[in-house]
Amino acid sequence: MITLSLMVDVGNLLSSLFAPIMDAPLLEAVLIQIFVVFLLARVFAEVFVRLGILSQVGEIMAGITIANLAIGGFTLAEGLGIAWHPTEPSVYHEIFEVLANLGVIFLLFTVGMETKFCDLKAVGKTSFTVAILGVIIPFVLGFGLIVAFDTFILHDPNWLVHALFMAAAMVATCIGMTARVLNEMGVMDTIESKIIVGAAVVDDILTMIVLAMVVSIFAAQQSGSGIDLIGMGSSILVAVLFVAVIMLLCSHGIPKATELKRCRLTEKGVRCQERDWPWNIDPFPLAAATCLGLSALASIIGLASIIGAFLAGMLFAEYAQERLEAKFKGINAFLVPLFFVYVGMRVQLTGFGDMILLTFVVIILAIAGKYVAGYLGVIWTDKSLGRKEANIVGIGMSPRGEVGITVAYMGLTAAAITQEMYTVVVFMSIVTAMVAPPWMARAFEGKYGRLRGTVN
Amino acid sequence: MITLSLMVDVGNLLSSLFAPIMDAPLLEAVLIQIFVVFLLARVFAEVFVRLGILSQVGEIMAGITIANLAIGGFTLAEGLGIAWHPTEPSVYHEIFEVLANLGVIFLLFTVGMETKFCDLKAVGKTSFTVAILGVIIPFVLGFGLIVAFDTFILHDPNWLVHALFMAAAMVATCIGMTARVLNEMGVMDTIESKIIVGAAVVDDILTMIVLAMVVSIFAAQQSGSGIDLIGMGSSILVAVLFVAVIMLLCSHGIPKATELKRCRLTEKGVRCQERDWPWNIDPFPLAAATCLGLSALASIIGLASIIGAFLAGMLFAEYAQERLEAKFKGINAFLVPLFFVYVGMRVQLTGFGDMILLTFVVIILAIAGKYVAGYLGVIWTDKSLGRKEANIVGIGMSPRGEVGITVAYMGLTAAAITQEMYTVVVFMSIVTAMVAPPWMARAFEGKYGRLRGTVN
Numbered sequence: 001m002i003t004l005s006l007m008v009d010v011g012n013l014l015s016s017l018f019a020p021i022m023d024a025p026l027l028e029a030v031l032i033q034i035f036v037v038f039l040l041a042r043v044f045a046e047v048f049v050r051l052g053i054l055s056q057v058g059e060i061m062a063g064i065t066i067a068n069l070a071i072g073g074f075t076l077a078e079g080l081g082i083a084w085h086p087t088e089p090s091v092y093h094e095i096f097e098v099l100a101n102l103g104v105i106f107l108l109f110t111v112g113m114e115t116k117f118c119d120l121k122a123v124g125k126t127s128f129t130v131a132i133l134g135v136i137i138p139f140v141l142g143f144g145l146i147v148a149f150d151t152f153i154l155h156d157p158n159w160l161v162h163a164l165f166m167a168a169a170m171v172a173t174c175i176g177m178t179a180r181v182l183n184e185m186g187v188m189d190t191i192e193s194k195i196i197v198g199a200a201v202v203d204d205i206l207t208m209i210v211l212a213m214v215v216s217i218f219a220a221q222q223s224g225s226g227i228d229l230i231g232m233g234s235s236i237l238v239a240v241l242f243v244a245v246i247m248l249l250c251s252h253g254i255p256k257a258t259e260l261k262r263c264r265l266t267e268k269g270v271r272c273q274e275r276d277w278p279w280n281i282d283p284f285p286l287a288a289a290t291c292l293g294l295s296a297l298a299s300i301i302g303l304a305s306i307i308g309a310f311l312a313g314m315l316f317a318e319y320a321q322e323r324l325e326a327k328f329k330g331i332n333a334f335l336v337p338l339f340f341v342y343v344g345m346r347v348q349l350t351g352f353g354d355m356i357l358l359t360f361v362v363i364i365l366a367i368a369g370k371y372v373a374g375y376l377g378v379i380w381t382d383k384s385l386g387r388k389e390a391n392i393v394g395i396g397m398s399p400r401g402e403v404g405i406t407v408a409y410m411g412l413t414a415a416a417i418t419q420e421m422y423t424v425v426v427f428m429s430i431v432t433a434m435v436a437p438p439w440m441a442r443a444f445e446g447k448y449g450r451l452r453g454t455v456n
Numbered sequence: 457m458i459t460l461s462l463m464v465d466v467g468n469l470l471s472s473l474f475a476p477i478m479d480a481p482l483l484e485a486v487l488i489q490i491f492v493v494f495l496l497a498r499v500f501a502e503v504f505v506r507l508g509i510l511s512q513v514g515e516i517m518a519g520i521t522i523a524n525l526a527i528g529g530f531t532l533a534e535g536l537g538i539a540w541h542p543t544e545p546s547v548y549h550e551i552f553e554v555l556a557n558l559g560v561i562f563l564l565f566t567v568g569m570e571t572k573f574c575d576l577k578a579v580g581k582t583s584f585t586v587a588i589l590g591v592i593i594p595f596v597l598g599f600g601l602i603v604a605f606d607t608f609i610l611h612d613p614n615w616l617v618h619a620l621f622m623a624a625a626m627v628a629t630c631i632g633m634t635a636r637v638l639n640e641m642g643v644m645d646t647i648e649s650k651i652i653v654g655a656a657v658v659d660d661i662l663t664m665i666v667l668a669m670v671v672s673i674f675a676a677q678q679s680g681s682g683i684d685l686i687g688m689g690s691s692i693l694v695a696v697l698f699v700a701v702i703m704l705l706c707s708h709g710i711p712k713a714t715e716l717k718r719c720r721l722t723e724k725g726v727r728c729q730e731r732d733w734p735w736n737i738d739p740f741p742l743a744a745a746t747c748l749g750l751s752a753l754a755s756i757i758g759l760a761s762i763i764g765a766f767l768a769g770m771l772f773a774e775y776a777q778e779r780l781e782a783k784f785k786g787i788n789a790f791l792v793p794l795f796f797v798y799v800g801m802r803v804q805l806t807g808f809g810d811m812i813l814l815t816f817v818v819i820i821l822a823i824a825g826k827y828v829a830g831y832l833g834v835i836w837t838d839k840s841l842g843r844k845e846a847n848i849v850g851i852g853m854s855p856r857g858e859v860g861i862t863v864a865y866m867g868l869t870a871a872a873i874t875q876e877m878y879t880v881v882v883f884m885s886i887v888t889a890m891v892a893p894p895w896m897a898r899a900f901e902g903k904y905g906r907l908r909g910t911v912n
Binding site for chain 1: 486487488498502554756761782783790793
């Protein structure tokens, strides 16, 4: 009883401590909120990096803490006024949500900017096979698992939409993280690395197409009565057309891509020689406007806004990349941590206990699906490579990252997946991102002996 | 009548065209709004730059157009849902306001980052005199004018607060613009340029102190009954203490500034040799958090948040500047245009006709005040310089820029100045920024003959 009343006192104390924020003018309150969130995100990120874990995981953990760690029944998110409430959203939460979403849009733009269309020509048959299998196998596994779970355990009639989104979230390989790890280990010039990076580039595009189709089916199902095949078909057509038009612009952009490209593998993937920015105009505002415009357009025609952002990034991938990258890095350094904190804040630990088994199975399937795809892709298409190489590629494909989380987040905000399923995906992404690097290091050492660089 | 009904039809047409934005989900609507605003800002900026005018003026003009150009009684701001309404602010307007204010905070951070404390040691007696006179004379002129205007013409009892804010807005020289123009003309290494740039650096700091005192007086007057001298005194004390503590940290920061600095004049002002970033930690998140934190703190203790942002910039001015500048440039490239558009959107042309005479007088006093200060400062303190040099410095001090506008904007949002007075300051800043460069070019040519570079 003493503990309990003490807890209540702490709650009251905290609530009175935070009260001035709510009474402050809007801009002052927002400044305080963003300051606290940004600072906590950084402290968590710094601690996690020193533990050898990705900074993004730290930022997500900061978000989980802010929204879930209750002292005296009182979370920091509530104290700051940015807590998420399903029925009555506060203006502070909406502002935070907008900043977080601008963050993910610019993040996906930079992911797109790392996916040069000319890179695709340099990607070999093995990478293509690994990428395509790496989309199909995890999608089928995820789809089957969720259908079974919804049908036999939850008896939830929304199994189709749930399964589609969850499967889509299991598809994306995290190129940024994988490339960074390969680079840190000093194995960027091995055949395995080339296959992994090439496959991850193709993977990104395939994921966007899968996501576009999933969103289309969801939209068609939402509007129509039940499953309307014609509506679905036309929605998918719109989605595919949108992607195809941008891809066409990429390959036959103005000025036309006639020059032969010299391509090489770097820490960021296959790099082709950059073309000069051909117009007498600052590329940044044009890029930012295209990013915002295509994101809005994607949203208007019923796709996820991040698809537009990703394709906008691809449009600019071959031009003025260095000048653009520096600017977008600045924006992302401020906004992307807010997105990851927001991702963590939407995780609800209360009542999550029942889902631990599902989380475990999803993680196993996520890793196994990508592993099998990578393994088979190598064995089937390149007779010169053996089990060791296939093993390395299989492991290298397994980490999911921001894209998987983003897909799940899109599903959550569209009410296409449940709160619990969203939390499952977040944990799956975190665990695969943490497990893969040391495992990959061991596999590489198994083949090449002591590595130049180190991981953990 | 035909015209009228046509106009009404156009209004209806536009209103139905824009209706989907309001019905869209929050994030989609915000994406559309930011896309349109950002694109228009850029188009206007591009046109103005090609006309030889600053891009910022173009962005402000874009804002004025968005909020004031009514077609069929229907402005673009209303169509987009971001129009400002004094009584019932829409969530879209609030989101836009937050983004704009984040923009101005990061902008003032970079202004502060260009104001190195060690620079002040390199600033000569002449620059100091020019700067101090350049604060006192325009302040006194502006204060006198508004007191007279309020007392004799408007019969407004709020003359004290009006006059204080308007006078403060007339104080700040625009360092960024002046330095850019000097650099373009290729006269950066002349004695006049050194005096102007040095004075502008001191000016920035003095402006912040003036603003802090003005805000303190305003706050004390708001809370107390009438003019409470003790309250005012303590408010000013808090303000001065806040500035002083940060300045002390700047001069005796950790690690202590013991090394001798080599300073030189560049296009961005006096530049001292950069010290290495001494800690094993990424400087950007620390800088961004400090900027947000000090802005919030300044706001909490009753100062303008931009003062905190400016001082935070000064704190980081001597460390890792290049690494930080690249990141903040990226953020600013996205957010600052939104701020200038917002500045323009708050201009109300309706009913402004009565204020044209006042605007004219304010512009004359703004130019004359800085000119006289620059002229006298040179003549009094440096016997080796004559009228030609004094003339150049006088002209070079006259452009006001973002800081003047920002002070007026703070006054407007705090209801310390009227809508009309705000509009006066915006036009004053625009006109002085447009008049000064060609005038300065002619004065330099009068002394040095044909210039290497050109302006307009």
